[in-house]
Amino acid sequence: MKVLLKERKSSVLSPSTLKCLNGTPTINPTAGCAHLCSYCYARGYSNYPGDGTIVLYANLVEKLESELNRKRKTPGFVYFSPSCDAFQPVKQVLDTTYSLMALLLEKGIGVSFLTKGRIPDRFIALFKLHSNNVNAHVGITTLNRQLQKQIEPHAATPGIRLKNIRALTQIGILPEIRFDPLMPGLTDSTGNLGSLLKILGRSGIKRVGLNYLFLRPIINKNIREGLRHTKAMEKISQAFCDNVDLQLLASKSRVKALNLDFRQKQYKYISLLAKQYGIKTYVCGYKNPDIAEDLTCNSIWQKYFDKKTLQYQLFSNQHSEITISQPSNHD
Numbered sequence: 001m002k003v004l005l006k007e008r009k010s011s012v013l014s015p016s017t018l019k020c021l022n023g024t025p026t027i028n029p030t031a032g033c034a035h036l037c038s039y040c041y042a043r044g045y046s047n048y049p050g051d052g053t054i055v056l057y058a059n060l061v062e063k064l065e066s067e068l069n070r071k072r073k074t075p076g077f078v079y080f081s082p083s084c085d086a087f088q089p090v091k092q093v094l095d096t097t098y099s100l101m102a103l104l105l106e107k108g109i110g111v112s113f114l115t116k117g118r119i120p121d122r123f124i125a126l127f128k129l130h131s132n133n134v135n136a137h138v139g140i141t142t143l144n145r146q147l148q149k150q151i152e153p154h155a156a157t158p159g160i161r162l163k164n165i166r167a168l169t170q171i172g173i174l175p176e177i178r179f180d181p182l183m184p185g186l187t188d189s190t191g192n193l194g195s196l197l198k199i200l201g202r203s204g205i206k207r208v209g210l211n212y213l214f215l216r217p218i219i220n221k222n223i224r225e226g227l228r229h230t231k232a233m234e235k236i237s238q239a240f241c242d243n244v245d246l247q248l249l250a251s252k253s254r255v256k257a258l259n260l261d262f263r264q265k266q267y268k269y270i271s272l273l274a275k276q277y278g279i280k281t282y283v284c285g286y287k288n289p290d291i292a293e294d295l296t297c298n299s300i301w302q303k304y305f306d307k308k309t310l311q312y313q314l315f316s317n318q319h320s321e322i323t324i325s326q327p328s329n330h331d
């Protein structure tokens with residue numbers, strides 16, 4: 001992986017074009033992403049540096065600090081990262097991400113992220129200190145390493161993602177899971193999802209977000225490339241024979257989606273399957289505006305941070321009361 005260092009000219013915190021992140025500042029530490037997922041829409045962005053290259057913004061940490069110092073009102077939380085993964089397996093990227101997250105958390109600003117990467121121990125130690133201010137989402141759609149490698153060649157293995165989930169849970173951060181994107185005829189089988197849900201249920205997971213694959217020309221090309229030696233492409237093509245043209249809830253985002261009837265039936269089926277393992281599901285409203293009316297993410301995250309802060313304050317108050325009422329050895 002070639003890493004190009006570049007100075008960031010524009011603001012580090014940028015508003016998202018995704019309506020579900022309405023008003024939430026976001027940070028992209030890199031342009032391009034080392035994970036090279038076949039379904040990644042960011043690979044079609046105008047600033048995408050090409051496969052095998054990532055652009056790391058070298059001045060992000062100082063720039064973020066000065067931006068925050070100039071703000072009259074600091075954000076409640078910041079989302080990492082709409083166009084790249086914060087935990088790419090590249091030391092320089094991880095170092096930058098760590099400094100950015102530490103800076104935000106030390107200022108009392110919440111950090112929200114979605115990852116398919118390995119979360120290193122130093123991040124877990126950092127999150128442990130600020131667990132009331134961390135909202136984690138882990139993307140995973142299969143426990144089958146071979147299958148995962150075909151669709152997300154450089155992302156963390158399913159085993160490592162389960163390890164992430166355990167490590168986060170152990171420090172009091174219950175991650176939300178994303179089955180996104182589900183690939184028709186490939187990762188949406190009862191066998192595949194049943195074994196994944198079983199292990200997630202045992203790990204204490206309570207909520208899973210669902211979304212099916214959609215196609216844009218670049219995604220179509222990359223999926224064909226990634227799955228060219230398998231029969232999977234045939235199944236995906238068949239499922240997309242009866243596709244619909246869908247406007248996502250982001251500016252100028254039209255995609256080819258699986259037809260409404262298929263998605264409705266499948267989401268219902270997966271929801272019933274998940275229920276057997278004590279897990280609730282929800283459908284991503286930004287990517288399925290014809291199904292889900294609510295754009296849940298932003299309000300869920302806002303509630304998450306509000307609730308955590310309240311719990312933290314209650315705990316702190318209780319803690320100080322207990323401390324005060326304890327007779328001191330020095331009295």
Ligand code: SF4
Pocket residue numbers: 033034035036037039040041042043082083084085116155
């Ligand atoms: S991890 Fe996310 S940003 Fe990175 S390649 Fe995969 S889908 Fe794209």
